[in-house]
Amino acid sequence: MVQQEAVWLISLLLMSLILLVFIFVYARSQPRQEDYTPLKDRAYSLRTKFFWFLVVTLIPTALYLLRDLPYPGANAETQADHVVDVTGYQWRWEISKTEFKVGETVLFRVASADVNHGFGLYDQNLRLVAQIQSMPGYVNRLQYTFDKPGTYKALCMEYCGTAHHGMISDIQVVAR
Numbered sequence: 563m564v565q566q567e568a569v570w571l572i573s574l575l576l577m578s579l580i581l582l583v584f585i586f587v588y589a590r591s592q593p594r595q596e597d598y599t600p601l602k603d604r605a606y607s608l609r610t611k612f613f614w615f616l617v618v619t620l621i622p623t624a625l626y627l628l629r630d631l632p633y634p635g636a637n638a639e640t641q642a643d644h645v646v647d648v649t650g651y652q653w654r655w656e657i658s659k660t661e662f663k664v665g666e667t668v669l670f671r672v673a674s675a676d677v678n679h680g681f682g683l684y685d686q687n688l689r690l691v692a693q694i695q696s697m698p699g700y701v702n703r704l705q706y707t708f709d710k711p712g713t714y715k716a717l718c719m720e721y722c723g724t725a726h727h728g729m730i731s732d733i734q735v736v737a738r
């Protein structure tokens with residue numbers, strides 16, 4: 563009995579001590595208004611400056627980046643000089659017209675007769691200039707304006723079997 567009372571007393575003492583620590587920390591943590599006023603003012607003025615900085619830089623940037631809007635959409639046939647049908651086969655391309663003049667805008671209607679292919683249009687330095695999926699059951703539209711003369715190439719961009727690498731067709735673009 564005596565032991566139990568001693569343990570109880572010690573527990574009570576320790577709990578009080580912990581409570582005191584909590585009260586001390588809580589009392590010390592109360593913000594004193596006057597300490598923070600200059601800091602708050604500085605932060606708010608910084609925030610206001612940052613806001614105007616964003617307004618001044620981001621609005622012109624957005625306008626500049628969106629200057630090409632509206633992008634030519636899916637119903638762009640009327641704007642194109644030629645509408646060309648492209649069909650992917652294992653392993654060749656069938657392209658209804660392969661000779662164009664510089665400055666001409668071509669709308670490629672790309673489909674596939676068998677499996678998924680990728681219609682990739684490369685300029686004569688083999689730099690990719692336009693690409694779209696060639697899929698069975700879909701006609702995907704890709705519009706491109708040839709701005710340089712030369713021999714462009716259509717390459718398959720999606721591995722489609724043994725002779726995938728052989729799916730290369732030339733497209734000639736001649737100066738006006």
Ligand SMILES: [Cu+2]
Pocket residue numbers: 650651678679680718719720721722726729
């Ligand atoms: Cu292919």
